[in-house]
Amino acid sequence: MQDLLRLFFLLTASSALALNESAPRCRCLYGDACWPTTSDFSSLQSQISQPLIYPIPTASGCYPLSSPSGNCTDIQANSYNGTWRADRPGSMDIYNYESFIFRNGSISACYLNTTLGVPCEQGNVPVIGVDARSVSDVQVAVKFAASHNLRIAIKNTGHDYAGRSAARNSFMLWTHHLNNITLNSTFVPEGAPSTEIYNAITVGSGVLWNDAYNAVAAQGRMLIGGLSAGGSVGAAGGWLQGGGHSAFAPLHGLGVDNVIEIKLVTAAGEYLTANTHQHSDLFWALRGGGGGTWGVLTSVTYQTHPTFPITTVFFNATATNTAVMKKLFTEFVRIHPALSAASFGGYATPANTSLNLFYNLPNGTDSRANASFESFFGLANNLTAEGLEIAAQETGTYDSFDQWYQSIFANTTGDAGIVELASRLLPTALFAEDEYEAFADKLFTIAGDGIVWNFVSGGAVSKVDPESTGLNPAWRESLVEAVWGAEWDEGATYSEIERSRAELAATMAQVSAIMPGAGSYFNEGSLFEPTPKQTYFGSHYDRLKEIKDEYDPNGLFIVGAGVGSDEWVDDLNCRRSD
Known part of the structure; x- marks a missing residue:
């Protein structure tokens, strides 16, 4: 049936084009006569x-x-x-x-x-x-x-x-307020054989990750989801459609690797179920093709996993001598392939004068965690003679994902602010034995006041077939997502904002020179990327655009740097005339 539908859309493409050409070129906005x-x-x-x-x-x-x-x-x-x-x-x-x-x-x-x-x-x-x-x-x-x-x-x-x-x-x-939660230990996707069974949770598009985690914890389960202060990220929206990273993605994959089924309303007002058996092309696009592009998600079903104990490594050090910190940063880069192989994941903020991290080892122990960081800790302690000050170097053990999450994220709230981001997916190849020193040297020179270092790929993420989802294949070849930000004070003038943006753009130009063609995370990237199609979607863009034109031929759902947005002027209110 889907093949017949695809043929129908191909045969009627010229009619759809004519419709697009006769449709208004600009959206109707508040204040316009057409409102x-x-x-x-x-x-x-x-x-x-x-x-x-x-x-x-x-x-x-x-x-x-x-x-x-x-x-x-x-x-x-x-x-x-x-x-x-x-x-x-x-x-x-x-x-x-x-x-x-x-x-x-x-x-x-x-x-x-x-x-x-x-x-x-x-x-x-x-x-x-x-x-x-x-x-x-x-x-x-x-x-x-x-x-x-x-x-x-x-x-x-x-x-x-x-x-x-x-x-x-x-x-x-x-x-x-679409916030229903349903747990089902024998979930079968629509259209699937009865033998395809998952222990799953279905969340409405208004559910926050905090609530989703609490629901599965009651059954001794966990799921791959967003991790932020207070759990205020939505569990069934842009996080998923952009890829969905997690500190435990190296163990169980990204959000797009854990979703089983998506229900949504399309631009035509149709209510569809997308999975690998129904509307599989749309399901492919929804997994990495970017939020706000394909329709309005009403619910998402994820597979859940048995919970596990977690050992977390905490480290915090500073040094006024950047040469000292550079030595530590180089070793920090070197150990990442081994950490990835052990299923570590987590977050760090390396800078020219400091390095903070908390990395998590699922099903780990203090001794295993310390053994993985032995060379790093050994160098750090040796560098104290050269001025490195270590404020924290310890491990913490948690009985379950829920205990870990409640301790670190659930009861915090301060995640709002003013910032614009840009990011790059750091290719695994640059962490190789014959590459890491040169790579670390170049990256350290532009680290400045700090990099948000999300150790959320590699491991299981790299083992997924890049063609199985619409996600940028660069994710499957990366080990770390590195993020830079531009900030300004509330009430800043346009020229002050532009100055901050220009500094961010200059930094990203330097990063791009180190790793030409590297990808970026759609959810934590810049709206001013010079080549957004390649940077956010890679080789999948053309197929994504075909699916976009099939399900949303008039471009009702258009977002910044998203699929099809290049056909609109910068404010996304009017189509380009060329």
């Missing part, structure tokens, strides 16, 4: 289960200054709390994306810092939307957006490092 009328929105309201929402920027309750409309004390106290922000449709975890920069450099924003004396404006926050509580709500909202040619923004938690879940003067589809 839906009050009557239109009343009709929409009559078809959905909840009142229409009118998202506002996070700090709106602090304005007007003479008589604030909300509890400003509460807003400012919770401004760095990602879970608190997730409950508010207009809030972004990375809150620079609540602001909008015009072509002339002026900025529309609503700042938490009320002393700046800037009036509160809507910025980049959508103006109206649907609080979806059912598949029907999603279908109605999608059809409404399509029929009125609206710019649509799909948002769950707002934990989004590229701001893809917000858009100025747009229509929001808020999935945060």
Whole structure:
């Protein structure tokens, strides 16, 4: 049947092209004459289960200054709390994306810092939307957006490092309250033989990882998911569609390697089940083709795994002498292939004057962990004579994933802020015995104040067939995801923001010179990548674009640097004329 459908789409491609050519070249935005009328929105309201929402920027309750409309004390106290922000449709975890920069450099924003004396404006926050509580709500909202040619923004938690879940003067589809969780130890995917059985969890697209972990922990299980302060990342949205990394991916693979089935609403308003047996082409694209591109996910089913004890290695050292730190960094790079072979994974922040890490060994012991780090610890202790100061060098043992997670992530909240990222997937080949010293030397020269060093690939990630999912094949050839960031103060001018962006771009140009053609993580990359097709999708882009054109021929779902976005001008509101 799928082959017949593909043939149908091929035969009707010319008709679809004609439709695209006759369709409006620009989206209808709030303030345009084409914007839906009050009557239109009343009709929409009559078809959905909840009142229409009118998202506002996070700090709106602090304005007007003479008589604030909300509890400003509460807003400012919770401004760095990602879970608190997730409950508010207009809030972004990375809150620079609540602001909008015009072509002339002026900025529309609503700042938490009320002393700046800037009036509160809507910025980049959508103006109206649907609080979806059912598949029907999603279908109605999608059809409404399509029929009125609206710019649509799909948002769950707002934990989004590229701001893809917000858009100025747009229509929001808020999935945060699609939060059902179902555990099934004998799950069989739709269309699969009865012998294909998984111990699984199905999560609605509004479920946070914190809640998903708690659900499986009660059964002595764990699953591969996002790890962030307070667990505020959504379990069934952009994290998965971008690839989905984890400190335990080297043991069990990435998120895209653990998903069994996805249910979604397409641009045509159809409710589909995608797995390896039904709509397998779409299932392939959803696993790595980028969030906000293929449809609105309503639920995702993941396989779960038996829990296991974890031994975590903690290390923290500083040195004012960069030559000393460079020696330690070189050894740090050298040991990674062996750590990967042992299924270690985790996070580090190497810099010119410091190195912090916490790496995790599943099913490990203190003695095994210490043996894996023996040469590194030995060098570190020897370097104390040259000025290295070791603040922490220890291991901690946890009985289960849940105990580890509760100890390190569950009760923390401070993950919101202002930042733009760029990243590279560091190829495993550069860690080889005859390459690592030169590689470490070059990388250290541009480490500066620090690299976010996510040791989340290699191991099981590298053993998956690169063609089995739509994920950039560069993931299968990498050992580490390295991330750099640009930051600025709230209220910064356009020129100050551009200066920070230029510094980030210069750093990434240096990184690219070390590893030409290296890939990047779609969820933690830059919107200003010079070659986003190659960097984010690699050799899979052309196939992804074919699938995109099949399921979304009119480009209803378009996001920054996503599949098909090159056909739109920079603000993604109008198609290119060429």
